[in-house]
Amino acid sequence: MSGYPTGPQSRAKVDANVPGSETQLLAAIRDALLATGRCLIFRNNTGKLQDARGRWVTFGLGVGSPDLIGILRACRGKCTTPVMDLAVGGSCDHAGRFLAVEVKLPGKHLEVAQACWHKAARESGALVIVAHSVAEALAGLEGA
Ligand SMILES: [Mg+2]
């Protein structure tokens, strides 16, 4: 969805052309979720790299954090929850909810650290989706 920030994508644009790769699936899921207009989506690359001086720099939201993170937007009358007239221009119960999407190739399962991250996020009210396909990602958003 143009007009909304989606984070760095330079590497994803290259790897997204590799058929069957997790990066290609991730890009397809990101685009499909954005196309619903229901959420903002950001790539959450995680890891540790050395800078030019050899110092280790960690990046991303830490071990077990999801491939994509986002924020659900107000449904603009498309859901049945009460709509509040907030200063930001109207909102519903979905608006502002944290969204986490872990992308997995078919047959792949969550790592222990990912399951722990998901449990903590869900207990805090986040919508956490594990998606092996675009359809699974969209179904997860639909069920919110
Ligand atoms: Mg993944």
Ligand SMILES: [Zn+2]
């Ligand atoms: Zn709503």
